Amino acid sequence: MRERMDCVVVGAGVVGLAVARALALSGREVLVLEQENIIGSHTSSRNSEVVHAGIYYTPDSLKARLCRRGRDLLYSYCIERGLGHSRCGKLIIAVDPDQLEKLEAVSAYAARNDVHDLVRVSGAEIAELEPNVVAIAGLLSPSTGIVDSHALMTSYEGDIENSGGMVVCRSRVERIEQSGGDLICYPGDPDGIEIAARTVINAAGLFAQDLANSTSGLHEAQIPRQHLAKAHYYTLNGRQPFKRLIYPANNKDGGQSIHVTIDLGGQVKFGPDMRWVSTIDYDFDDSKRQDFIAAIKSYYPTLDPENLVPGYTGIRPRIFGPSEETADFRIDGPSVHGVEGLINLFGIESPGLTASMAIGDYVSQMAKTAIRG
Numbered sequence: 245m246r247e248r249m250d251c252v253v254v255g256a257g258v259v260g261l262a263v264a265r266a267l268a269l270s271g272r273e274v275l276v277l278e279q280e281n282i283i284g285s286h287t288s289s290r291n292s293e294v295v296h297a298g299i300y301y302t303p304d305s306l307k308a309r310l311c312r313r314g315r316d317l318l319y320s321y322c323i324e325r326g327l328g329h330s331r332c333g334k335l336i337i338a339v340d341p342d343q344l345e346k347l348e349a350v351s352a353y354a355a356r357n358d359v360h361d362l363v364r365v366s367g368a369e370i371a372e373l374e375p376n377v378v379a380i381a382g383l384l385s386p387s388t389g390i391v392d393s394h395a396l397m398t399s400y401e402g403d404i405e406n407s408g409g410m411v412v413c414r415s416r417v418e419r420i421e422q423s424g425g426d427l428i429c430y431p432g433d434p435d436g437i438e439i440a441a442r443t444v445i446n447a448a449g450l451f452a453q454d455l456a457n458s459t460s461g462l463h464e465a466q467i468p469r470q471h472l473a474k475a476h477y478y479t480l481n482g483r484q485p486f487k488r489l490i491y492p493a494n495n496k497d498g499g500q501s502i503h504v505t506i507d508l509g510g511q512v513k514f515g516p517d518m519r520w521v522s523t524i525d526y527d528f529d530d531s532k533r534q535d536f537i538a539a540i541k542s543y544y545p546t547l548d549p550e551n552l553v554p555g556y557t558g559i560r561p562r563i564f565g566p567s568e569e570t571a572d573f574r575i576d577g578p579s580v581h582g583v584e585g586l587i588n589l590f591g592i593e594s595p596g597l598t599a600s601m602a603i604g605d606y607v608s609q610m611a612k613t614a615i616r617g
Contacts, residue, residue, distance in 0.1 A: 246438040249275045251611070252429050253445040254417045254455060256280075257288035258393060258600045259592050260447035261400035261411070266604035267445075267611060268407035275439065276404065277429065279416035279451070284397045286450050288597065290526070290558030292477075292505040292513065294489065295319070295329065296595040297387040303356040306573040307595060310606060312358060314599035315387065318396075321601060325399050328392035328508045334489040335370060337379035339543050346493040347383055354383075361386055376485040377543055388489060392508055393597060400600075419458035420444060420586070427585050443611050446588045450524055450561045453590065461583040468574055468590050471565040475516030476528060478536055479555035484510050485544070492543055502539040513555055514540055520566055521559070528554045563591035575607060577614045587614055 253264040256278035268274045280286075295315055301308035322329040338347050354362050363384040370379045401411050416432030426440040448455050453470040456462055490504035505513045514536060519529075537549050564571040574590035581588070587607055596603070 246428070246440055248426075248440045249273055250441065251275070251443040251445070252277060252427075252439055252441040253447055254429070255447035255449055255451070256283040256401075256411055256413065257286060257447065257449050258284060258397050258400070259288075259449070259589065259596050259603055260445070261397055261404065262600035262604035263445050263447055263589075263607045264409060264411070264604075265400045265403045265407075266601075266608035268404050268409040270608050272443070272611075274404060274407075274409035275441075276409065276411040277415040277417055277439070278411065278413045279432070281413055283401060283411065283413065284394065286524075287558060287561065287593070288393060288397060288449075290556060291393070291594070291597060292516070293390050293393045293507060293597070294505055295331075295389040295391050296598045297334070297354075297359050297361075297385045298357050298595070298598075299350060299354040299359050299362075299385065301357060301595070302570070302572065303353075306575065306606075307599070308357050310573070310599040310602040311595040314595070314602035317601040318391065318598060319389070321399075322391060322396070327395045327399055329389060330508060331386070331389040332488050332506065334385040334388035334491055335365070335374060335377070335379075335382050336385065336491045336493055337370065337377065337382040337543060338493045339379050341380070343493045344381060347381060350493060351383060359385075359387070374486055374488060374490065376546060377490055378545055379543055382493075390489075390506065390508060391597070396600075417448075417455060419460075420446075420455065421460045422583065427583075441585070443585050443587070443614060445607060445611070446586070447592070449592065450559060452561065452588065456588055456590075459583065459586065462581055466576070466581045467588075468563040468571075469565070470590075471562045472521045472524065473560040473562050473593075474519045474521045475558045475560065476519075476532070477513045477515035477555040477557070478533075478552050480512040480514065481551040481553060482548075484512055485546075486512060490543065492539075502536055504544075514552070515555070516558070524559055526557045526559075528557055530554055560593040561591060562593055573603075575603070575610065577610050585614055587611060
């Protein structure tokens with residue numbers, strides 16, 4: 245059995261939902277197909293829930309531009325809808341003189357990315373702002389915050405449905421084929437319904453490459469290799485010792501070391517680390533606990549290790565591997581791969597949550613020229 249739709253979005257993570265929302269609000273008929281039982285089951289619900297200011301990304305990259313715009317759209321949307329969020333701010337800190345130069349580099353990078361609200365703070369000022377943090381200098385980012393990612397995704401889903409769209413879970417797309425001017429989405433369930441669409445958005449996240457490799461007309465060279473980066477987060481029992489996010493300055497290639505995030509319920513989380521893996525699993529490996537403790541104590545020396553407990557893990561769908569340059573988002577339309585009506589999203593990791601609304605608008609505009617027929 246086959247049904248016809250205008251647009252199909254594969255994947256109901258925060259980015260897939262944001263894309264579907266933008267398409268639906270523009271007047272397109274939209275169906276979102278999600279293979280899991282609930283929306284946002286993978287990367288979207290296993291992250292830091294940070295609203296990034298847009299400091300670290302390569303200037304003029306999609307990550308940089310969409311993060312800045314997405315940040316502003318996201319804060320406005322949360323205020324308008326009454327969604328849980330907090331512009332709590334972030335301290336980027338140097339704990340020894342060797343890191344002062346890195347603070348200067350962060351400040352210069354922020355300016356190149358049109359982030360001009362960083363405030364230099366001394367060690368004494370840090371002690372006033374965050375009495376439990378030991379550092380000699382820092383940068384305060386007032387535009388950084390946190391958001392309730394689950395409430396955000398639920399709100400996006402509501403906007404899709406209120407605009408006439410649908411989100412259907414337990415609906416895996418096995419493959420996509422071109423047929424008579426349409427793109428046919430074949431279900432993983434042999435009793436499922438085939439969907440013929442004018443436009444298909446592959447927003448499958450961790451599974452985007454799998455779907456692309458099962459799409460007729462795409463060549464191997466047009467599909468970036470996926471690298472899975474697993475992150476571990478520990479949580480802190482007891483009293484909350486921080487008011488803001490705390491990021492040590494010893495970052496490499498735009499990635500942060502073990503830092504502090506706080507959720508809207510006041511739960512303190514330390515992480516993420518980053519370990520390259522070959523399969524998707526969310527088991528927690530406690531073997532590097534002592535490395536976490538040492539990293540945390542470098543700026544939070546009064547940490548009681550007994551209060552540090554395993555939290556959760558997440559996996560980033562990266563398109564660069566060990567020792568490779570950090571890659572930008574890949575949002576590929578027909579001008580890249582030649583398959584009319586298809587848009588593939590690859591490597592949508594951090595700051596995908598922050599940038600989600602901006603990514604939605606970007607893809608919605610791209611879909612106007614990618615449309616079939």
